[in-house]
Amino acid sequence: MLRILAVLAAFCAVTYGCPTILTKSQWGGRAPTCRTAMATPVTYVVIHHTEGTSCTSQSACITQAKNVQNYHMNSNGWCDVGYNFLVGEDGLVYEGRGWTSVGAHAPNYNSNSIGISVFGSFISRNPNTAAQNAVKSLISCGVSRGYIKSAYILKGHRNVTATDCPGNTFYSTITSWPRFQY
Numbered sequence: 001m002l003r004i005l006a007v008l009a010a011f012c013a014v015t016y017g018c019p020t021i022l023t024k025s026q027w028g029g030r031a032p033t034c035r036t037a038m039a040t041p042v043t044y045v046v047i048h049h050t051e052g053t054s055c056t057s058q059s060a061c062i063t064q065a066k067n068v069q070n071y072h073m074n075s076n077g078w079c080d081v082g083y084n085f086l087v088g089e090d091g092l093v094y095e096g097r098g099w100t101s102v103g104a105h106a107p108n109y110n111s112n113s114i115g116i117s118v119f120g121s122f123i124s125r126n127p128n129t130a131a132q133n134a135v136k137s138l139i140s141c142g143v144s145r146g147y148i149k150s151a152y153i154l155k156g157h158r159n160v161t162a163t164d165c166p167g168n169t170f171y172s173t174i175t176s177w178p179r180f181q182y
């Protein structure tokens with residue numbers, strides 16, 4: 001029985017896959033100064049943009065990940081970068097607080113959501129296909145690994161807080177993604 005489960009687990013991992021996720025240590029991020037564990041699976045996925053500089057190469061995205069983390073820790077005084085994950089137009093995912101730590105990205109939703117932010121400002125353009133696919137793949141990955149409920153609800157940051165995030169164009173795009181709810 002265990003062997004069958006192991007085979008099934010391997011099959012599912014291959015079937016659903018996960019995007020390439022660079023861990024905090026792989027991109028040279030700072031360790032958190034405090035951490036609150038998050039109960040999983042979570043109900044919500046909240047989409048953001050950093051409203052900063054976009055990046056299309058791993059080295060450029062690493063620079064942006066460090067910039068965002070430094071801003072959140074040094075200027076905002078937070079324990080860590082606010083988002084659970086960051087995504088670049090290089091198609092890679094950069095670990096923030098990860099799957100099992102409460103983020104600081106959407107008041108009232110932080111303890112029951114995964115916050116995913118794409119590097120860049122998407123007011124008048126969309127993230128490229130690589131970045132959009134990485135976000136979708138990351139959500140599927142979270143569901144397959146049991147960190148996100150299969151009946152999750154997708155929201156844009158503006159649906160839960162008074163903000164323009166994740167930018168008009170990208171927001172319009174995610175309203176047509178699976179499981180989106182206003």
Ligand SMILES: [Zn+2]
Nearest residue numbers: 048049157165
């Ligand atoms: Zn946001």
